[in-house]
Amino acid sequence: MAEPQYFDIVVIGGGSGLTAAYFARQDxxxxxxxxxxxxxxxxxxxxxxxxxxKTLVQSARTVDAIRSAAHFGVHVxxxxxxxxxxxxxxxxxxxxxxxxxxxxxxxxxxMTPFFERVRFVGDKLLETDSGTRITGDKVFxxxxxxxxxxxxxxxxDTGYWTNEDVLELDEQPASLIVIGGGxxxxxxxxxxxxxxxxxxVVNPDEKLLAEDDDxxxxxxxxxxxxxxxxxxxxxxxxANSSTRRVxxxxxxxxxxxxxxxxxxxxxxxxPNTESLDxxxxxxxxxxxxxxxxxxxxxxxxxxxxxxxxxxxxxFKHTSSTEGELAYRNSQNDGHRALQAMSxxxxxxxxxxxxxxxxxxxxxxxxxxxxxxxxxxxxHYADIAKGKIVGAPAGFAKLLIENDSERILGCHIVGPxxxxxxxxxxxxxxTTSADAxxxxxxxxxxPSLSELVGTLxxxx
Numbered sequence: 001m002a003e004p005q006y007f008d009i010v011v012i013g014g015g016s017g018l019t020a021a022y023f024a025r026q027d028x029x030x031x032x033x034x035x036x037x038x039x040x041x042x043x044x045x046x047x048x049x050x051x052x053x054k055t056l057v058q059s060a061r062t063v064d065a066i067r068s069a070a071h072f073g074v075h076v077x078x079x080x081x082x083x084x085x086x087x088x089x090x091x092x093x094x095x096x097x098x099x100x101x102x103x104x105x106x107x108x109x110x111m112t113p114f115f116e117r118v119r120f121v122g123d124k125l126l127e128t129d130s131g132t133r134i135t136g137d138k139v140f141x142x143x144x145x146x147x148x149x150x151x152x153x154x155x156x157d158t159g160y161w162t163n164e165d166v167l168e169l170d171e172q173p174a175s176l177i178v179i180g181g182g183x184x185x186x187x188x189x190x191x192x193x194x195x196x197x198x199x200x201v202v203n204p205d206e207k208l209l210a211e212d213d214d215x216x217x218x219x220x221x222x223x224x225x226x227x228x229x230x231x232x233x234x235x236x237x238x239a240n241s242s243t244r245r246v247x248x249x250x251x252x253x254x255x256x257x258x259x260x261x262x263x264x265x266x267x268x269x270x271p272n273t274e275s276l277d278x279x280x281x282x283x284x285x286x287x288x289x290x291x292x293x294x295x296x297x298x299x300x301x302x303x304x305x306x307x308x309x310x311x312x313x314x315f316k317h318t319s320s321t322e323g324e325l326a327y328r329n330s331q332n333d334g335h336r337a338l339q340a341m342s343x344x345x346x347x348x349x350x351x352x353x354x355x356x357x358x359x360x361x362x363x364x365x366x367x368x369x370x371x372x373x374x375x376x377x378x379h380y381a382d383i384a385k386g387k388i389v390g391a392p393a394g395f396a397k398l399l400i401e402n403d404s405e406r407i408l409g410c411h412i413v414g415p416x417x418x419x420x421x422x423x424x425x426x427x428x429x430t431t432s433a434d435a436x437x438x439x440x441x442x443x444x445x446p447s448l449s450e451l452v453g454t455l456x457x458x459x
Contacts, residue, residue: 004125004133005112007032009327012118012126012276013142015043016307016316018103019323020140021111027331031111032134034126038115041104044144044308045316048164051099053187055092057351060194064353071390083195085172092167120280124302138302138330141283141290142323143276145269145308150179150234158237158244160263163188173197175260177246178227179234181208183350185266186219189227190352199227200258202248206231209350212362212411214377214397219413222354222393230258237263271309287311294340296326304330312341315348345428349418354394357417359425360409361399372402376459380414383454384446389415396420396455398435405435410455416448423452435459 009024011017014035024031035041045051063083069076107113116128126134147162149155163184174197178189181203193199201208201223207216208223220229232250239245246258271289283298284291289311292298296306306322308314322341329338347359366373376398380386394414401408410424427437435456443453 002133004135005032007112007134007136008138010034010124010126010134010136010139011142012140013043013144013307013309014041014103014107015045015142015144016319016323017043017140017142018107019320020142020304020306020327021107023324023327025110032114032136033107033111034114034116034118034128034134036115036117038104038113039100040115041107041113042100046099046103047096048167050316052092052096052167053163053191054351055095056088056191057187059088060191061353063194068390083172085195086170088195089167089169096167117275119275119277121277122280123300124281138304140323140326140330141276141298141303141305141309142307142319143272143309145271145311145314147265148268148270149265150267152179152234152246153236155237155263155265158239158263160237160265162265166264173260173262176200176262176264177202177244177258177260178264178266179246180266180268181205181229182266182268183209183352185264186223186350186352188264188266190223193226194353198260200230200260201227202230202232202234202246202258204231204233204251206251209356211350211356211358212397212409213364214395215356215358215411215413218393218395219350219352219354219356223352226353230256232256269308269314271311273309295329295338296322296341297329302330313343313346313348315346318343318346318348321346345425345433347421347425349421351418354392354413355415355417356411356413357421358409358411359421359428360407362409362411363397363399366399366408371408373399373408374402374459375399376455378451378455378458380448380451383448383450385448385450388446389448396451398424398455398459400435400459407433407435407438410452412451414451420448420452423449 008029009031011021012034021031021033118126118128121127124135176197176199178185178201189199208220209216232248234246235249236247243259244263248256282300290305290309292305292310296304304326306326307319325339350356379395381391392414397411399408407428438456443449
């Protein structure tokens with residue numbers, strides 16, 4: 001058998017794997033980039049997640065703005081409002097293709113790509129489906145995740161969509177059952193509902209999302225005004241020529257049958273590890289996710305893993321941070337301390353309506369940890385710009401540790417939440433995470449930033 005091709009750096013994964021590859025190339029390392037196929041370059045974010053889905057959400061928000069224009073004295077003939085669903089989808093796919101093409105061009109020009117599936121056949125030895133063998137000094141596993149499909153009787157035969165399938169549509173469904181009330185379900189549910197699809201969301205819990213309880217309560221209340229919410233567990237699915245049915249076992253023990261034109265499954269994501277044959281390396285896997293230490297190193301000293309495949313924070317910005325840190329640690333010569341990955345101030349957002357953003361601990365987390373803390377809340381309607389934009393039903397919530405004044409967490413539900421949270425993120429990334437850092441800042445009046453400034457001032 002031919003000798004394996006040797007590289008300084010071997011990266012498995014064409015999405016967040018590009019982060020480690022980028023920093024390796026900055027150091028003039030020879031890089032092998034392995035992805036299942038050429039159109040996988042860019043990963044979930046570019047092809048199936050962040051970029052295309054938020055592009056769709058922008059169309060939904062535009063429709064919402066038109067429909068609510070009368071509140072601001074702008075009157076639009078609602079009967080003449082027409083949504084060109086096919087154009088929305090075409091434009092999204094065109095933008096997606098441009099982004100993916102740019103990423104692929106860079107990979108093909110600056111490193112050695114292998115567009116095949118790969119598995120470990122030895123310590124740091126990889127083999128592609130065609131038999132090519134690859135090895136390297138350091139190996140990075142960033143193989144991502146895929147939609148998790150629950151074991152619902154009849155679902156496979158009935159047919160369903162995932163977030164990936166939705167992006168290929170040209171025709172808008174008249175009705176849709178969304179199984180799952182997490183961020184993927186409520187973002188896509190919002191998109192379809194805003195454009196006129198009759199949407200039903202099935203969720204095991206009465207409250208949607210995995211957020212602070214107060215945020216969940218308000219979000220569920222507001223989101224429930226535009227979709228039908230059914231609390232329970234989907235247990236079966238069936239179909240006839242035009243309708244799909246989902247049987248739901250409700251929390252009171254009864255069975256309810258829902259009907260819609262289509263079904264969307266949005267019940268989380270599963271790390272892509274099965275096909276890698278990690279048993280050949282000593283790399284440990286728990287519940288499908290690769291186990292890493294605080295420095296993102298696996299049980300093998302030369303193999304690192306990050307991104308969705310480790311199941312820590314399945315967000316693009318998180319995996320990009322992990323990727324740089326993993327690469328830096330892999331190149332440590334022992335003369336300086338390794339950098340530990342901290343999720344303490346790792347923010348996230350949900351781009352639905354209302355928008356949600358959060359960083360740090362929830363109030364429930366603080367209680368479980370026995371922290372001595374206090375809570376401050378402020379509604380959008382309590383600040384000048386909040387009134388100007390229509391006093392939306394939303395608020396910001398702050399958790400501060402008593403005595404130390406350390407910021408423990410902040411949660412925002414309402415317009416521009418994903419932007420407003422960043423002032424708190426910056427403060428939390430300082431050594432002290434002192435609330436006074438925000439209190440001392442002068443906030444522009446009138447602006448929504450006063451929601452954060454006033455929230456801190458009143459604690």
